[in-house]
Amino acid sequence: MTLETVSTSKAHGGTLGVYKHESTSTGTGMTFSVFLPPQAVEGAKLPVLIYLSGLTCTHANVTDKGEYRRACAEHGIVFVAPDTSPRGEGVPDDADGAYDFGLGAGFYVNATQEPFAEQYRMWDYIADELPALLGANFPVDLDRMGITGHSMGGHGALTLGLTYPERFKSLSAFAPIVAPGQVPWGHKALGGYLGDDRGAWRKHDAVALIEDGKRPAGAVLVDQGDADGFLAEQLRPELLDAACNAAGVDLTLRLQPGYDHSYNFISTFMEDHIRWHAERL
């Protein structure tokens, strides 16, 4: 597992790095960023937070606009931002080049449908390969790992956190797709990657996972802007609220007045999410 360092730069007393490696999950090169806070001194093992990005993003969107570094430096959290899909020569994309499927839209599943099945293996990448890579190359304590994300990445965080509560000890999301089986983005992505078997979709649908008995490691924080243009059709946080209420899952769902779907919203509440994870890791 060789890592290539693309860049490093000092920030808030720590180091922001961008790294590349050849992924065994996707069979492609994958790029991610890591912020090491100043507490990352020789011999330290720090809690780590993985942030999964949304549609159209690479590692760079949250790295440039997420404004997480000051809070991570304060709380001693390592922040990791992976890409949202495999990329590179020969990696298939949406047939029409649409933004909501294919490149930049891996939806954090292992695809079973051709021509995506070989490389679109973002579930394995985030659940297994990336943590192992972090453990081998950075001063992280994998027993103190949390997960968060935005929109499609919020969906990834919720489904991974619900499926592997022993791995992801803290969980939050910004404007997540909570029930892809019930909304257009999810129908397209889960149908395209997993085929027509809706039973397979349920393993990648946070609301269905809760209905089917999965539980997160602890309480869950979700922030959602009420001026988000995707709220009513694609995100539908009320479905998560209802599932959590029925199942006794401790969900803090905050509807934030006036906020949209952008990084202006995410960066506003990022500090709260870093603190949420720091208190639980």
Ligand SMILES: N[C@@H](CCC(=O)N[C@@H](CS)C(=O)NCC(=O)O)C(=O)O
């Ligand atoms: N306006 C976008 C829709 C996709 C979108 O809003 N993507 C969100 C995540 S779901 C995002 O973070 N975009 C990148 C950014 O704002 O930097 C498009 O049509 O390309």
